[in-house]
Amino acid sequence: MAEDVIKVRGGSTLTGQVDISGAKNSAVALIPASLMASSGTVRLEGLPEISDVKTLMSLLNDLNIKTDLTGTTLEVNAEDAVNMPLPNNKVQSLRASYYMMGAMLSRFKKCVIGLPGGCPLGPRPIDQHIKGFEALGAKVTNEHGAMYLTAEKLTGAKIFFDVVSVGATINMMLAASCAEGRTVLENVAKEPEIVDVASLLNNMGANIKGAGTDTIRIEGVEKLHGTTHNIIPDRIEAGTYMIVGAIAGKNYKVNNIIPTHMESLSAKLEEMGVKLDIGDDYVVINKPESYNAVSLKTQVYPGFATDLQQPITPLMFLADGVSKITETIYPARFRHVDELSRMNAHIEKKSGSALIYPSQLKGAEVYASDLRAGACLLISGLIADGVTTIHNVNHIDRGYADIVKKLESLGADIWRETLED
Structure with missing residues (x-):
């Protein structure tokens, strides 16, 4: 071979x-976030030309979402998105595929996704993600190596993270953007990529304040729409x-x-x-x-x-x-x-x-x-x-x-x- x-x-x-190039650690969250727009097209400019971008586009395509990548610009139209279980082989190649959980839970109120992979850096548990999803009203189970997330509805909550986690912070911003009422996230990560994702979501119609500080407040909105965003x-x-x-x-x-x-x-x-x-x-x-x-x-x-x-x-x-x-x-x-x-x-x-x-x-x-x-x-x-x-x-x-x-x-x-x- x-x-x-x-x-x-x-x-x-x-x-x-x-x-x-554009930030990899932003791109892998911005692309899943784009599926939350139930109307219009999300245009992401300045994406890095890396394999992770192609993997995430492929996951969107599996949900009947239209994607068009020209150079470093990706257009995503998720108006006709269909909720489907996401294939394990793709998810296991990319740890940040866990952002699909927060985005799909927000949009569809349920998702089935394989356990995330990525670089083998020792234990990087997703317990803080699960704790957050459950606080918002979701039921989370692990069956046959896949995560099952379901919620009749998502309701705002106060969530204090036991450890500072970039992934859990972003996933809760995604899930809470369309939850009913107010969500307060405490002891959150402050990375620039978090500010970048909050900026995209706000441009899509979300109401997120405090990204970049250790407390983020989110007022849930009914739905999100298309926008244009330039990645950091x-x-x-x-x-x-x-x-x-x-x-x-x-x-x-x-x-x-x-x-x-x-x-x-x-x-x-x-x-x-x-x-x-x-x-x-x-x-x-x-x-x-x-x-x-x-x-x-x-x-x-x-x-x-x-x-x-x-x-x-x-x-x-x-x-x-x-x-x-x-x-x-x-x-x-x-x-x-x-x-x-x-x-x-x-x-x-x-x-x-x-x-x-x-x-x-x-x-x-x-x-x-x-x-x-x-x-x-x-x-x-x-x-x-x-x-x-x-x-x-x-x-x-x-x-x-x-x-x-x-x-x-x-x-x-x-x-x-x-x-x-």
Whole structure:
């Protein structure tokens, strides 16, 4: 069986400009939200060209919803939507398919959906989602590996989340938008993607206030309608390319960013000695002569993003001294460490943290276990001696549009190959 791999030869200096795509973590919620419009067309502009978008379009098509994707613009007409059980194979390839639950429950008052998949990052339970749906009046059961959600009607409620969860926050905004009465969500996540989803829903006729703070208030409305919405830039893709610039950039410019979304990363890069020239919607980066060792701890937004923990690791091999990463969101998120060891990396895993020692990486055959681990290995290849071959690149394609072309245009020695078994 043929397999696509990405190969990188290290040592190139990168220069030029790269444009950041729309936010993956917004897109995967905005597309399910579009099915809630019972009249008119929802037009989403600036979507990233990634496989997750195609998977979600396919799920909408299974519900008799018309979709039309032209470049980065998706038009969704859900006027003739039909409630159907969603196929397990598609749902299992994409964790964010759980947003279909909140959207379908809001629109149809019932849904049947397989258990969500996505990147294997250890336990990421959906108990907070279920707790919220039940508080709004839904009955939730798990039968034969599928979730069954039904409600005679949804009624506003006060919901306090036991843990801060982006997924549960968005799912409750979807479900509560057309519930009767007022819903108050407390201890919610504050990520920019949540503000983006609330903005789309409000443009569709919802009444949501407080997105971006720790309390969100939703007055239920009867129905939602079509609108046009421009997605925010992807702060994780932006962060990944900023790290690439910090490692190998000279007059290297990252366009289409929102600088306030990047503050935790920008501060850490500057602490390491990287020179950043930050504009209104761009940053110019020049790699320094030497790097300082640092400690970082992942936290919920606006803290350091867990999704950038793996991509920033290669930068720390260049530092003078030992750096430390502490992972508080997904303590199991260190599967990339064994792969880095194949590349001659000196890195020690301890429970929930890693010590990173100065190392000269060497090209090797490595395997991406998940999306951000794939980005980490690709960045490592940029500084390694020789050629690095990255397998399981489908993980990388889920979250980075045209990453090989983008890096090649900046001067990286990188290419795709199809290997015959």
